[in-house]
Amino acid sequence: MAPALCAICKTARALIVRPKDHQKLCKECFIAVFEAEIHHTITSTSLFAPGDRIAIGASGGKDSTVLASVLKTLNERYNYGLELVLLSIDEGIKGYRDDSLETVKRNAVQYDMALKIVGYDELYGWTMDQVVETIGKKGNCTYCGVFRRQALDRGAKMLGIKHVVTGHNADDVAETILMNLLRGDLPRLARTTSIVTGDATSDVRRSKPLKYAYEKEIVLYAHHKKLDYFSTECLYSPEAFRGSARSLIKNLERVRPTAILDVVRSGEDMAKLVPDEVTGGSHCKSQKVSLSSADDEDEAAGGCGSTSGRNSGGEMADMEKKLQQDEEASSREIDASSLISNPDGQRHDRIANNAETGKTVRKEVGRKLPRQTLGSCKKCGYMSSQDICKACTLLEGLNKNRPKMQIEVDVEDEESSTLRRRMEGLALAAG
Template sequence: MPPSICEVCHVTRAAVIRPKNSQKICKQCFLSVFEDEIHETIVANSLFHRGERIAIGASGGKDSTVLASVLKTLNERHDYGLNLVLLSIDEGIRGYRDDSLETVKRNATQYGMPLEIVGYDELYGWTMDQVVAQVGKKGNCTYCGVFRRQALDRGAAKLGIKHVVTGHNADDVAETVMMNLLRGDLPRLARATSIVTASAASEIKRSKPLKYAYEKEIVLYAHHQKLDYFSTECIYSPEAFRGSARALIKDLEKIRPSSILDIVKSGEDMASLVPPEISGSASCAADGEDTTTGCGSQNTNNESMAQMEATLVANEAAAEMETEIKLPSGSSNIQRVEAQTPVKIHDKRSKGRRKVVKQVMGQCERCGYLSSQKVCKACTLLEGLNKSRPRTTVEVGIEEEEGSTTLMRQAASLAISAG
């Protein structure tokens, strides 16, 4: 890095360009500013309270590794009084997750944090390698994502922890916003943009302390702090729909660096218009504290949404009263024009608005975990997988294989001699 004048401390040092605001900043100032911004996010959103046990969703990647490092630093610097624990999910992907878990184990030693590993195999009876062998590489990320979200809750419940933090950054949130817009999934948009998600149907809440941190900033922080993390991409993820949203956002970022936070802010603004009963988002209060962003404006948002709905209903009612107007048949020219282009004020055959499905968060009838349906998505996916799995497994031992081969050879020799 060539020496330059740092725009923060105004000292000539080797400086880098901050992706967030194109600011020239030296290494020392960058690390300090990055940590201060995470601290401000934590304080502004009241993410933690003293004495709370926190499970850090650790995958061994850059995001969760930086999250663990920063939380440890801030916990000691600002005296949060938190009890931090690493929680890892073993999806059962050979050549990927087994290697990354070795990184997590090293992080646990480096940061002095206890580590708990929960596997798909023990929770669901399937590994992701087995799932991919069953369903193929298209759509496998749906299984993994659904299973992982529930596995984090199960792992936290096993540890008796009610708060899980994940390493989702601004790029991840922007990708999720873009995916939900492309799919037209309005109810899920509110849950995706909230920095804290919780529900009365579950004791476990989640938060994203890195929500406003760029992915490039996280990489720079990990590089300058010389953190030990795993950087290989999942071998099954190239087919994921998220990859298309990621490529689109990266192209936008090249043209406008602030587009990532702009998309996040747009998602927050759109989510604020969705009533909680439709989005299925968390209630504002958790353990007697206001833990979500913007809860004080909930009534205002509901009123504005109600006004919008009333206006739309009024417009649709007015459309029903509109009539088709035909020109008088005074001349052949007018008749010909009328036959070719009938004049209508309102086309009643036009497609109406798509109805927003109401979602109410509750508990799955089968497993008891959080779900917006009677049966959660994890149980539904498992049911489909288990239908094609044989109830009993037939195992052939080495001795049986050798015995059967010997019998075949003897039968072949008898056939030859008889011939």
């Protein structure tokens, strides 16, 4: 059987089957198509302007390494006029981040880019190893996610840069959409669906140029371009709720390759149902641009328990029970369209007659959604929708444990010393 030819050039042998659409391509055509799609994402959403200084959130992993390589290539090819800088966050995870930062340092030399490294210990007085030692592995991703987002902004300010790009890909966005959908958090879903966080007036805005790129294609691009990247999984991530969403996305992709982009597009459509007053954002072309940067992107919630995304059996019985509950709860249904007809986001009731009892019932057709009002944290000055930002709230809880633990040690030492003196006294009396 003759080898298949590339679907684009029709001459070279096809070596790659694109995970996104199963198109058979040769190496050169795949690289060209991948870069062309990223270029289209950048230009169609007007992510950059000539003269912009851009900080690339670099972790040393495949996503950020491919992002740095592609941006350097496109910047030179299409004359974007950008100044690119690598910005890395050192969470303080021995055996993981210290090794990946060595990769980032090599990338800085390979791509001829300046590199800035900012550490959790420098900003917060805590490393993630210390946080996990204090609170355990369950819930630690919440701390890291909040700290990391703020650290990126603070690092950008140190460099005098107002735009940070991250390597979030289509798989990441689809996972985040599912996580917020399962939480029932439509306002955050609307914000995290956006390709851009912040606008020209924001202190720091963030964007995701790889938003529509599949993770598998990013790996293929890195492989065929022979890029230098770090591939070890974070030591603390397996306990995260995101792991369950990732497993679900991968299972959907196996059945339907377009499922990832379908979820992303569906998330964008659902985001349009949420009033701008609630998200603090405005529509820009086909993309919603969120003005809140305190809650966006991938907030990794706490541990997912022991199930790790698996079910426990009895699915049909559970489904029948759920259907019965849905029928009983029909009087409490919420009309999502009311979110558009009532842009104030307030609750409105509708009077209706029950056909069986003849009694008048009151149906809730809308629900009050929390409004996003962006301000500054009273403690650190970081942008926040609350008086105290999430990072300061988490740090307050962590720091409370430090003096308490020290007091407990001192008390224990004092009791031991007192007991020892008594024992010595008894020994002397007996002698």
